[in-house]
Amino acid sequence: MRFLAMIGLLGILGGIGAAVVFFGGFYSISAIPDDPPIVAWALTHVRNASIDRHAVETPTVSLTDTAVIAAGAKAFAQRGCVSCHGGPGAEWAKFSEGLRPDPPDLKDLADALQPREIFWVVKNGINMTGMPSFGRIGVDDKEIWTIAAFVKQLPKVTDEQFKTWSTAP
Ligand code: HEC
Structure with missing residues (x-):
């Protein structure tokens, strides 16, 4: 007792x-000091588990169609992803290096991430990080799927392709 x-x-x-x-x-x-390792470890695991459990939607467009990937590249440039994540031949803005956690270079992650996960993150954002929810500002699912298709291809996209696609009328 x-x-x-x-x-x-x-x-x-x-x-x-x-x-x-x-x-x-x-x-x-x-945001100046690094997170203590245990906090960083916990946040990463909570984030990955949460994304994996919540990301259940299936693509509504063909993710390997060049027109879809090109549209995704354009949306990626116009929606401001480049400011934080950079893109092929395009530098991220300096301020993004001051974000904690800092925005990853997506071409390094593209192979490990599944399209449903990219879609979920772009639509919902990651709360209390710099990653915004594009669903919250009304970007429709179809456009977000094109962005997911483009991000999946990032390791293979050349600087010229990105320039052509992102400046297409
Ligand atoms: C204002 C800065 C900012 C903008 C703009 C931004 N992001 Fe992010 N993004 C982040 C940060 C910060 C993280 C890391 C969050 C974390 O570590 O939990 C992130 C994480 C991600 C991830 C998750 C990677 C993973 O580990 O699972 C993806 C995918 C992503 N962003 C894609 C995009 C796309 C596509 C756009 C544009 C539509 C975009 N982001 C716009 C800051 C940004």
Whole structure:
């Protein structure tokens, strides 16, 4: 009995301690220091598991059709993805290096990501990171699928192709 009371007391003290640290302003939300490794590890695993469980939609367009990929390249350029992630022959904006977590270079991830995952992330965004939800601002599913098709091809897209596709009328 006494043991259980002890656990209860520790729980309450822990709760009060956490409230003081967080609501008292002691916890720093600065993006300058790197996350402690355990926090970075936990955030990455929570993110990947969440995306995997939620990303269940299937493509409504052919992801290997060149016209679809070209449309996706154009949307990728026009919607501002390049500012944060860069693109073939296109540098990301300097400010994106100040984001925590920093936006990954998508061509390095394209092979590991499935189209349904890319679609889900672009549509929903990743809460409390710099990754915006494009569904929230009304970008329709079809356009998002074209973007997913393009991102999947990123390792193979040349600088010239990206330039031609993204500046097409
Ligand atoms: C304002 C900056 C910003 C813009 C604009 C932006 N992103 Fe992101 N994006 C991020 C950040 C930051 C992350 C990393 C989030 C994380 O690590 O949890 C990310 C993550 C991603 C991922 C997930 C990679 C993974 O590990 O699963 C994909 C895919 C992606 N972005 C695609 C896009 C596409 C496509 C666009 C344009 C339609 C776009 N992003 C626009 C900042 C941005």
